[in-house]
Amino acid sequence: MVDQLSWKVGGQQGEGIEKPGDLFATALNRLGYYLYGYRHFSSRIKGGHTNNKIRVSTRPVRALSDDLDILVAFDQETIDLNAKELRKGGVILADARWNPRLPDGIENVRLIAVPFTAIAQEIGSALMKNMVAVGATVGLMDLPVEPFQEVVTELWGRKGTAVVEKNMQAIARGAEFVRQELGGPLEEFKLAPADGKKRLFMIGNEAIALGALTAGARFMAAYPITPASEIMEYLIKVLPKFGGTVIQTEDEIAAVTMAIGANYGGVRAFTASAGPGISLMTEAIGLAGMTETPVVIVDTQRGGPSTGLPTKQEHSDLNAAIYSTHGEIPKIVLAPSTVEECFYDMVEAFNLAEEYQVPVIVLTDLALALGKQTVEPLDYDRVEIRRGKYLGDTELPPRERLDLFKRYELTPDGISPRPIPGQKYGIHHVTGVEHNEVGRPSEGAANRKAQMDKRLRKLAHFRMKEPLRVYAPHAQPDVLFVGINSTEGVIREAIERLEREGVKANHIQIRQLHPFPADDVRPYVDAAEQVIVVEQNATAQLAHLIRLHVGAREKIHSILKYDGNPFLPKEITEQAKGLLKAKELI
Amino acid sequence: MVDQLSWKVGGQQGEGIEKPGDLFATALNRLGYYLYGYRHFSSRIKGGHTNNKIRVSTRPVRALSDDLDILVAFDQETIDLNAKELRKGGVILADARWNPRLPDGIENVRLIAVPFTAIAQEIGSALMKNMVAVGATVGLMDLPVEPFQEVVTELWGRKGTAVVEKNMQAIARGAEFVRQELGGPLEEFKLAPADGKKRLFMIGNEAIALGALTAGARFMAAYPITPASEIMEYLIKVLPKFGGTVIQTEDEIAAVTMAIGANYGGVRAFTASAGPGISLMTEAIGLAGMTETPVVIVDTQRGGPSTGLPTKQEHSDLNAAIYSTHGEIPKIVLAPSTVEECFYDMVEAFNLAEEYQVPVIVLTDLALALGKQTVEPLDYDRVEIRRGKYLGDTELPPRERLDLFKRYELTPDGISPRPIPGQKYGIHHVTGVEHNEVGRPSEGAANRKAQMDKRLRKLAHFRMKEPLRVYAPHAQPDVLFVGINSTEGVIREAIERLEREGVKANHIQIRQLHPFPADDVRPYVDAAEQVIVVEQNATAQLAHLIRLHVGAREKIHSILKYDGNPFLPKEITEQAKGLLKAKELI
Amino acid sequence: MDVKVSFKDFRNDVPPNWCPGCGDFAVLAAMQRAFANLGLRPEQVAVVSGIGCSGRISGYIHTYGFHGTHGRALALAQGLKIANRDLVVVAAGGDGDGYAIGLNHTIHAIRRNMDITYLVMDNQIYGLTKGQTSPRSAMGFQTKSTPKGSIEAPLSPLMMALAAGGTFVAQGFSSDVNQLVSIIEAGIKHRGFAFINVFSPCVTFNKVNTYDWFRERVVPVETIEGYDPHDRKLAMQKLMETDGMLTGIIYQDPDSVAYEDRIPGFRKEPLVRQPLKPSREDFEALVAEFV
């Protein structure tokens, strides 16, 4: 019996290999296991290798495993590309049809040729080979078949019971074949029982979208792009039930600008994109900052620069998120680390956008955006709506006809009351040009300085409730790990291993990236002997932010990766060991 | 006799008040005086106060003076707004027609009501009141009339000698009137003789344009915007003589992308804009970086954010220039401090763009872009064309049909040979997607890392010839001033005053802003007791760059201004004194 | 409505910084009169404008106003309309704003057909940046950026609007304020996107396309016998024949359905008045999909 296991299914893109992975994972999730998935795919529709790697565990997991226990292969290429990842004793389940073989140099791995296609055809259609493959896994892992019944029924129920039956038959036949092949169950593939609790199973993009909806966002304007499109696609499905809508715009400039227009109108609205689209929004972000119009912008980071690696993992938009747009505006940048945080941080993003009347950028990354994982129940009661000085629901006191509302009133906290169009006594003007308190263009030096100071004052002492996600068991650790976005799980896993070797390690994830929470970060940096910043980019953007805002240049080191693939625990462990050895800390 | 003097002419926008200022300054420039001008204007066509402040000196000047000696007023508003700037004993020359008067509280200033309009009408047309006003100045300063003859002839010669005559008559009559009014010349308005040398008199935008042309730029694509438009307007006039052309595009995205296309085709091409347009170029800059296509982009900074203060002075695009665009690309950012540097740095920008095959951003500011100043002769022989690994003029050796040229060859310095379309054996592919050595899309991890490293390697040790403009007479100064763009002259002037009070001050201007020349800056920072960074923005962008790259956070202070007006020497002197006093350095 | 509204209710105390004689004054006046004629109250209207001399209009009228970025007025306007469909949303800007940098939004807004009225103050030049060519400048037209004359074909905005599926396509002229008022009124009443190009001369930089120049050339549709503004093909044909100089309501689709009325699930009650946080039941139903 094992308490965790790593499974991968691979084949040609566009051949529906998402299905078996989803089915397998959903069933296990319902049994109470924790799952963490990552899809490897390319920027093309049909053809080209794709795979889905899923980790299953009795405990929470938020990282891929270094190796693989089971590989389900729909073509020889899958074996050729992935066999080296298998642990000693790992198993390949491959379709017997194309005579699968082990590549040269791969040893200590068992290849079981299962007649995926043949069995499927016998049952009625070659298309069901996917189900046979799932069945083969079921057999290998000695799983019960019942949880699959439920999922299969949901998937094909509306096509009639016969179809459900056949699919279940395919699973059963696949399982049976492998069971016979093995002779009896293998302990090393048998998972310890899970707690049976029902948890959610979703991708970050769904959590982002659900967070937006729950925060009251009723309008999204967006232009399709990988890996952000699912946010818009989810909302297209559910928003109409809440009276809201999504517009697929002509480009990202229109998308963000429409979102700004809707926020000006009093509706929580947002957009989502990835690098190229975010770059196109640069000018509009300045408009939101200058006009103090709330707006939320999600950047699901992918491999850059330019079109770059559209389907790969990276965190190279940190600087752009913080510094992009000419001139100087107050802006908030958040960076959730987990799918749960995607949900809660989106809610917070809408609150902060309205409370501070600024653009809020939420950075995620491809692994977080598209990786499907087990998520603890989302807490409805934790969702709180705060609109700050929004006056849209207020009956404003009467005023003289031309006595315009002071939309940009110079207040001590820099935030001004905000009526919305349609309100009887709220008339004012809004402009991206420097303006006076009622929003009329004004270039006077004193007014300029006052308005600029007012805008920048809004975030001068900004700190969100929990700017860091903290794991800090040690008062004086050998090393502090600092991470962002989906590196959370893999850093934690590396830490577990390092701790086993006697290293004392603390860990913070930066949730509030800008304004940089220097006062929160500093004590952790000060306490640690060395600091290792883990990020997926080539120029160490996060490490530079720490150097800039916290200092301590000498003890800050970077572990970087920018080949498009997410970190594996061993990569961090090994590099950290090297660094700590050089410092004679191990 | 004085060796410097400050003159200002003001009136309503659109009423041609540029003329008298230009005429006055051109004539004095030809006499060998040094001039420095700044135009105060608004974002509207007709109406609204505008003025042109010009400093004249027998020595080089590159800053406005704190006060004013002579104010020429075409309306009462000009007096009301500017009289307080006049020094004790200063003179206002105003049109008698509207009964000019001194505002309350203004004393020790002399107002001379000159019948600008009446005299002009007598001569033939009220339009010539401008010339009468120039004449009034001539009278006050006791200037010779001859140099004006020359300029007037150039201006109106093609309208016939009668027109020239009349204009000269207007000048003479204005001069005569004032001479009579004064009784005799006033020593305090009489300039010491100049050296009589012929120097250039031009605005930064003209130097930028001329630099581009001299560097071989033959194509500019741009979209009008203040304060960049003059660059394109100058080239529209002169490029046809060199076979080149300017396209006014539909927007800035098209502008920069066309410039990239032309560079890909082997032609030196560029674009210029200000904040809003630069923000729109964000995505394309990434394309240039990723495809390693040279391109030069000029950002004539103005007041931000958003539409901001379109006609005002600021340096708030530093961060955007450095960090804008998603993902990570090699990029060079230059920042000339003087009109001469605008010229030479543009030449260098084109060289660097081709040598390193990267986008080069040249930052100027509104004061530099539009301020007209005396410029030492531009040295043709200093202009050197370096194209790096450009192969466009080479006969390439034959290769097999499908053996594509390695446009992205992994070379030790990261720079690859660059053929251009049309060359027989140079066929290759270019893409903003990650690619292999021949430019075909490739997402492989090893290739990705190799190409990313290659691109970033190009500028890993980059240093332009003179990354700083240095004035460092002291080995251990009390204070190091650091500036950027047009702050050069005003800082130097503040230093002169501080030195008179015993302060030892060094001064560096950052010409190479990115990659930041940390090794060059560090010794100056280390040597100084305190560091004062002078910049026109609200968030101390340059100071942050020094903190990030050089460290020394404790001794770095900022003098900031962001009300839209350029620094005056006294503002820097006073604030610096305050800082140095607090540190007990004076 | 108890008190009668007058166009004065839409005046404010900001003197426009346009040059004396600029065509934009008439557009401003026409808007004010049209709003009054329709009995609107200032707070019911939002004027969203672009950047240019023309773009300043949102600051000169007593309604809600948003002066955005160059070329993006329509994107702001559409977002605003979705947020609050009860508002009368009027977008306005120059020919550079709407046909150069913002042309993409113009065409897509036309396709989308939200209930918005869009006025382009077409002076065939860039005013605010001091006289460069615009996409409306004629071949050979000399400007600061084309001292030897423009070498690009001018756009035909009305034909373009028809080609984009426009449901209300009209053209006015600053000299004929009455006509313009009635066009704007009809545009606001139209159930969909009302596209109105207005010949609004720039007296400072455009010395060719002057009031007189237009006066000699415009062809009001009323002067064309048998003109039927519901006939799209005829509209296109007449536009080609008059080289785009038709004025009046050139085409209107009487069956136009506004975008807001086509959105699945979109309610009559404006979005801005819908509750924010979903009910616990709704939330739980949403979450249940992920188990």
Added chain:
Amino acid sequence: MDVKVSFKDFRNDVPPNWCPGCGDFAVLAAMQRAFANLGLRPEQVAVVSGIGCSGRISGYIHTYGFHGTHGRALALAQGLKIANRDLVVVAAGGDGDGYAIGLNHTIHAIRRNMDITYLVMDNQIYGLTKGQTSPRSAMGFQTKSTPKGSIEAPLSPLMMALAAGGTFVAQGFSSDVNQLVSIIEAGIKHRGFAFINVFSPCVTFNKVNTYDWFRERVVPVETIEGYDPHDRKLAMQKLMETDGMLTGIIYQDPDSVAYEDRIPGFRKEPLVRQPLKPSREDFEALVAEFV
């Protein structure tokens, strides 16, 4: 030319990653054949493409190729053409690329009329991003982004091109490669901007606008009696009558003058071959203006 060129000279060794049956294969083949028929050599041609399934085309043809950013192929192509007017510059991309994000450049490139040929591979959907609506999708068309059907009017690219002053406006269909080859050839020979929309079905995501669907609807201009491709008004009229389904060369201005030939001072010798540094005399003359 000593050796005869064949379309094989334009083939490379990259297997396209398009889905089997994708309409884009035919466009690729037609381009290759047209280049060969015109006797071009691979190095004389540059294919500049956008982002999308279609945008990949520049990587599948043996010529110079630039695969740019989404929607900006024409801006790159125009810059390139100015740099080297001797090159045959062909731009290509999808309907999202050219009519959504890139529409502004498309229209302005048409107005400008440089000697470039532009092919839009129009599958009425977004292929690469897996099936969202495009500006060419019909009302009611169901996609990932419009599960209840599109609610925006589809664009009419050919009418739009005519309204923008297009001098060569054509439409092809992936099923009729011969026609497409001859359109492309004519387009390249045309002295100006050749705008070619190609019905290029997406077999994976668009199950409505299939090969058969088009086959039943296209109207080759040759089948229209008395059709005159030099008559712009007739072209517009027929496009309206056939709902844009005309194929062939719909309009060509025989007197078209390319932009390059209108630029003041622009030489026949490509810009890329002009000297860089001005002569000392020229420099001094320039500088003298500032004394």
